Amino acid sequence: MPISPTDFDFVRAMVRKESAIALDPGKEYLVESRLTTLARQLGLVTADQLIEEVRRKPDNGLRYKIVEAMTTNETSFFRDVAPFDALREHVLPDLIARRAAQNSLRIWCGAASTGQEPYSLAMLIREHFPALASWRVEIVATDISREVLDRARTGRYSQLEVNRGLPASMLVKYFEKEGIAWRVKAPLRDMVTFREMNLIGSWTGVDNADIVMMRNVLIYFDVTIKKQILANVRRVLRADGYFMLGSAESTMNIDDKYTRVPVGRTSCYQPLGL
Amino acid sequence: MRALIVDDSRAVRSVIGRSVRELGFAAFEAGNGRDALQVLATEGAMELALVDWNMPEMSGYDFVCAVRANAAHSAMRIIMVTSESEMQRVVSALEAGANEYLMKPFTVDALRDKLVLTGVLDN
Ligand SMILES: C[S@@+](CC[C@H](N)C(=O)[O-])C[C@H]1O[C@@H](n2cnc3c(N)ncnc32)[C@H](O)[C@@H]1O
Numbered sequence: 489m490p491i492s493p494t495d496f497d498f499v500r501a502m503v504r505k506e507s508a509i510a511l512d513p514g515k516e517y518l519v520e521s522r523l524t525t526l527a528r529q530l531g532l533v534t535a536d537q538l539i540e541e542v543r544r545k546p547d548n549g550l551r552y553k554i555v556e557a558m559t560t561n562e563t564s565f566f567r568d569v570a571p572f573d574a575l576r577e578h579v580l581p582d583l584i585a586r587r588a589a590q591n592s593l594r595i596w597c598g599a600a601s602t603g604q605e606p607y608s609l610a611m612l613i614r615e616h617f618p619a620l621a622s623w624r625v626e627i628v629a630t631d632i633s634r635e636v637l638d639r640a641r642t643g644r645y646s647q648l649e650v651n652r653g654l655p656a657s658m659l660v661k662y663f664e665k666e667g668i669a670w671r672v673k674a675p676l677r678d679m680v681t682f683r684e685m686n687l688i689g690s691w692t693g694v695d696n697a698d699i700v701m702m703r704n705v706l707i708y709f710d711v712t713i714k715k716q717i718l719a720n721v722r723r724v725l726r727a728d729g730y731f732m733l734g735s736a737e738s739t740m741n742i743d744d745k746y747t748r749v750p751v752g753r754t755s756c757y758q759p760l761g762l
Numbered sequence: 763m764r765a766l767i768v769d770d771s772r773a774v775r776s777v778i779g780r781s782v783r784e785l786g787f788a789a790f791e792a793g794n795g796r797d798a799l800q801v802l803a804t805e806g807a808m809e810l811a812l813v814d815w816n817m818p819e820m821s822g823y824d825f826v827c828a829v830r831a832n833a834a835h836s837a838m839r840i841i842m843v844t845s846e847s848e849m850q851r852v853v854s855a856l857e858a859g860a861n862e863y864l865m866k867p868f869t870v871d872a873l874r875d876k877l878v879l880t881g882v883l884d885n
């Protein structure tokens with residue numbers, strides 16, 4: 489049974505309030521199918537029953553589950569390639585030169601999903617910047633979804649996942665086989681700290697960041713929220729730090745206080761006034 | 763650009779063949795390692811080989827070793843495409859000179875990623 493307009497509006501308002509994810513008209517089918525899956529996991533049958541339940545007793549746990557179910561977690565190792573080339577060829581060498589006195593770097597992945605992005609970064613650092621082994625390098629990976637964070641922390645990936653974008657040379661070096669899964673080895677896992685953080689909530693432990701990656705998440709938000717988040721990123725990013733967005737995203741026409749730095753086939757952003 | 767698809771299953775050859783043709787390759791096929799060497803001998807050097815592991819006559823592993831012993835094909839990028847998914851297999855394939863390793867079953871996106879990783883395809 490298709491979800492009713494009232495139910496859709498109810499879910500839409502709730503998801504927007506809790507996560508900023510904008511479910512525009514036309515996304516009824518998506519809400520319907522995600523919530524039906526969730527309903528079944530919770531021992532119910534239909535999406536309506538689930539919505540009725542959350543209406544009847546506004547229980548935060550259930551609200552959270554619904555919001556979480558509406559997140560899209562698609563990701564892959566070294567996604568889009570070019571941003572990782574940019575990190576290797578320009579961003580990291582530049583920051584290593586600038587931070588030679590402190591010997592420390594802080595990198596924040598602001599929508600890390602199941603962890604492929606921060607682990608790709610960790611592999612890239614181990615592989616190409618051996619000097620950083622003696623630095624204090626923090627990779628903080630956050631997401632709104634506890635479910636993806638739990639998966640990310642285990643470092644376990646399916647064959648389908650390691651097939652995507654991960655060089656075989658890195659698979660043999662940084663993973664071990666566990667049953668039919670592939671698991672990131674402990675030393676690499678230890679380089680990344682996973683933490684729950686809502687991008688429209690308060691940001692803790694990510695200030696003075698040298699690199700902020702916030703890829704393929706702003707696309708789900710309205711422009712007001714994008715503006716607010718881009719302004720906040722300027723606040724946590726160090727003046728000579730780098731900001732990276734997804735391949736279809738840009739600060740242009742949203743926040744004019746960034747300067748675009750073209751690197752190879754992609755672009756990074758830095759706060760203006762450097 | 764030319765790609766050689768080496769697999770004893772005709773169905774697999776045709777699936778891979780269709781994908782690489784869509785990406786702009788001319789595709790050649792062989793049903794085992796020995797036939798693949800024959801194709802290379804008559805057709806000349808190719809940019810890419812997609813090679814199964816277990817095949818009659820000559821395995822993909824032996825094919826990789828034979829090809830890597832021949833300087834005429836040193837520029838050829840080799841991707842093992844196999845249902846063998848033990849760590850030791852991946853290690854051996856890379857040591858023998860394969861450039862990449864793709865585990866069956868795989869998606870077209872995963873194949874594309876591997877072509878990008880080996881440098882025969884632009885992202
Ligand atoms: C498509 S994934 C992007 C993963 C990775 N950055 C990449 O580019 O491959 C988007 C992620 O954003 C997260 N997300 C959505 N809304 C969020 C919010 N308000 N706060 C934090 N994370 C959020 C989702 O849970 C999801 O894991």
